[in-house]
Amino acid sequence: MSQTNLENSAVDTSVDEAVGLGFVTLTQPRRRNPLSAQTMREVTAALTELSADQRVRVVIVRAEGPVFSAGHDLTEMIGRSLDDERAIFDGCTEMMETVQRIPQPVIAAVQGPAIAAGCQLAASCDLVVAASNAVFGTPGVKIGLFCSTPMVALSRAIGRKRSMQMLLTGQTIDAQTAADWGLVNIVVDADDLEVKVRELAAQITTASPLTVRIGKQAFYHQIDLPQDQAYVAMGETMATNAMTCDAQEGMQAFVDKRAPEWTGR
Template sequence: MDDAVRTDVDARSGVGTITLNRPQQRNPLSSSTMRLVTAALRMFGGDSSVRAVVIAADGPVFSAGHDLSEMVDRTLEEEQAIFDVCVEMMDAVQQIPQPVIAAVQGPAIAAGCQLAASCDLVVAADSAVFGTPGVRIGLFCSTPMVALSRAVGRKRAMQMLLTGDTIDAHTAADWGLVNVVVAPADLDAQVRALATRITSASPLTLQIGKQAFYRQIDLPQDEAYAAMAGTMATNAVTCDAQEGMSAFLEKRTPVWLGK
């Protein structure tokens, strides 16, 4: 894999990590980098030994967003292709069966903010900031808006989008964009602890739950309940659910079979 993106797997914990590796350029999300991230996500998604995925970045910046140098003097078709690649990457984050955690150590800007917001969970160092400043350069952050508005709600998203101002990690946590804020030195340990806590559950149950969450989140309540009643019934007859309920009643540790 191109060195713009690095991947590794901790065999003991089953946590796969995708690291943006262009720190001198502020980890831009060029078309080639986004394709590499998408490929890494799909690779991990198809590997049953990988129980959770972390998206991280080297250097002081998580990601400054799109590589603007590839967006100047382009045709409409060429610009469309860039954003299609971006959407494909964001969709892949939520389509793979494993939980995806963003480990944000520094500024997550524009499409970088979008990438963090698209992840299932976000752990941020207190040095991180989040922003969608495209309005200031004449390019409204319309695709970042999709993920951002689903994380922080309409008014707060509009504030970030219309002003282009950044928010700090603690504000991002208050607004619902970030789950946990930690000291920079504690970021990796906190991410690993969270991933380990999650992966103690049945991998099949995690997959069912993640898929169900995104399927129901934008449905009207009655449709969501109807869909989720069927999902929960189907989940209840799996081997892992039966094992988990039996283990609870028998006061023992469950043994997951992944089926």
């Protein structure tokens, strides 16, 4: 496994090339893994780096210590100018959009509380596996700073009424409730978190990397379109997908009752 961890960095990047996994790990557990401006830049850079690595089929976002992330570093947001505040949230938006823009599926492995922008980060990932002791919350309303940017990801994951409940009350929900509401895919015992994340990733890596890339891009393209426009766009996507070598190989392999051999073309 190759690894990159620069001095004074809040983020560790590593690749397990044997199984095609890239890892982005928050490494400030004593501070509850805050999403400072520097940390968000580092996460964005790590995701961008892994997106260009041909060895990486799935990216896993995780954190050290008992807390996934407590959200923004509030010390950076006190006594600053409007331009300073804008820069923080511009950096946050860039990080969240990078999660969904890179071609590889991104799985959040949430081992503990994911709060405010930490909840937003989890909600922005393509899939979420959570330990049973994890909680999710957007408590900004309690300190006079409504979680407006987390609201973007949260409302798209769990809908209007449930996201408004979290945003207006600031109360956390447990992992099982998060799963019931659609914020989390799988809840497991804390000791089984890494195993289950790797199992889920392994299921994805059996597919053609080209097809997965097409599918992820198509999902985010169509999700906010009106239904008629979505069908037009996705009909074209499927038609062009069907013309790829991997799709032709996969369909022929199914007919022949054999395992496909992917070429990524």
